[in-house]
Amino acid sequence: MFDIVPQLDCAGRVLRLDRPRVMGIVNVTPDSFSDGGAHADVEAAVAHGLRLAEEGADLLDVGGESTRPGAAAVTLDEELRRVVPVIERLARETSLPISVDTSKPEVMRAAVAAGAGMINDVYALRRDGALEAAATCGAAVVLMHMQGEPRTMQDAPAYDDVVADVHAFLAQRIFACEMAGIAKKQLVLDPGYGFGKTTDHNLLLLRQQTRLLDLGLPLLAGWSRKRSLGELTGREVGERVHASVAAAVLAAEYGARILRVHDVAATVDALKVQAAVAAMPAPKPA
Numbered sequence: 362m363f364d365i366v367p368q369l370d371c372a373g374r375v376l377r378l379d380r381p382r383v384m385g386i387v388n389v390t391p392d393s394f395s396d397g398g399a400h401a402d403v404e405a406a407v408a409h410g411l412r413l414a415e416e417g418a419d420l421l422d423v424g425g426e427s428t429r430p431g432a433a434a435v436t437l438d439e440e441l442r443r444v445v446p447v448i449e450r451l452a453r454e455t456s457l458p459i460s461v462d463t464s465k466p467e468v469m470r471a472a473v474a475a476g477a478g479m480i481n482d483v484y485a486l487r488r489d490g491a492l493e494a495a496a497t498c499g500a501a502v503v504l505m506h507m508q509g510e511p512r513t514m515q516d517a518p519a520y521d522d523v524v525a526d527v528h529a530f531l532a533q534r535i536f537a538c539e540m541a542g543i544a545k546k547q548l549v550l551d552p553g554y555g556f557g558k559t560t561d562h563n564l565l566l567l568r569q570q571t572r573l574l575d576l577g578l579p580l581l582a583g584w585s586r587k588r589s590l591g592e593l594t595g596r597e598v599g600e601r602v603h604a605s606v607a608a609a610v611l612a613a614e615y616g617a618r619i620l621r622v623h624d625v626a627a628t629v630d631a632l633k634v635q636a637a638v639a640a641m642p643a644p645k646p647a
C-alpha cells in the first residue's frame with residue numbers, strides 16, 4: 362500500500378484517515394446545482410451543517426459560489442458575506458473540521474481566520490495569490506483537477522488518457538505546493554468528477570482511481586448527485602441519493618479516503634458496510 366497520510370491537521374482539529382470519511386456539503390448559495398437556495402442564509406446554512414454533523418459527517422465543506430457550468434460569478438464581498446459567518450458559527454458549535462470551498466485567496470484567509478482548517482479549491486490553488494494564501498494559512502488543502510473553466514468545461518471535454526492526464530496535473534500541483542512551502546502531508550487530491558469530463562471519463566477515472574494512489578496522498582471523491590449519475594439512472598437531481606451512495610462506496614473501494622456528499626446519513630451507513638468488509642482478509646492469491 363502507498364504511504365497514505367494517516368490523518369490531516371485541520372487547524373488543530375484532526376481528521377483521521379484510517380477509514381473513509383464523509384465530508385458534508387453546506388452550500389450557502391442561491392444557485393448550487395442540487396440544493397441551491399435551500400440553505401442560502403446564515404441561519405439555514407448553520408442549521409443544515411449541524412444536521413449533517415448529527416447525521417455523522419466527519420467534516421463540513423462550506424461553499425459560497427456554485428461551480429456548476431454556467432453559474433454566475435460571485436463577487437469577493439458577496440462570497441465573504443455568505444461563508445464567513447457560517448464558518449464562524451459552525452466552528453464554534455461543532456468540533457468537526459471545517460473546510461471552505463473557494464478559489465479566492467482572500468476568502469481562504471478570512472475562512473481560516475474564522476475557524477476553517479481546510480481549503481477546498483476546485484482550481485487547485487491556480488488563481489493568483491492562492492498558493493501564497495494557502496501557505497500562510499497552514500490549513501489542509503484539497504487540490505482538485507478541472508479541465509477548462511466551469512462556464513465551458515462541459516462543452517467538449519477531451520483527453521488522450523484521462524487518468525494519466527489527471528495524474529500529471531495533480532503531480533504538478535503537488536510540486537507547486539511544495540515549492541510554495543505547503544507541506545505535502547497537508548494535501549488531499551481530487552480527480553474532479555464532473556469538472557470537464559464526460560460520463561465515460563468519470564467512469565473510467567473511478568474504475569482506475571487507484572492509479573492516483575502512487576502520488577502517496579489521500580484522495581477525495583465528489584460524485585454526489587452529479588449529472589453523470591442522472592445520465593446513468595434517468596433520475597432528476599433530487600432523486601439521485603441511491604446512485605450517489607453507490608458511487609461513494611465504489612470510490613471508497615477504489616481508494617478514496619474522503620467522500621464529499623449531500624446525503625450524509627445514507628452515505629455514513631453505506632460506508633460502515635464498505636469499511637467492515639474492507640477490514641476482512643482479502644482472498645489468498647490462487
Ligand SMILES: Nc1nc2ncc(COP(=O)(O)OP(=O)(O)O)nc2c(=O)[nH]1
Nearest residue numbers: 388393394427428429503505551554583
Ligand atoms: N473538492 C471538490 N469540491 C467540489 N466542490 C463543488 C462541487 C460541485 O458540487 P456542489 O457543491 O454540490 O454544487 P455547486 O458547485 O453547484 O455548489 N464538486 C466538488 C468536488 O467534486 N470536489
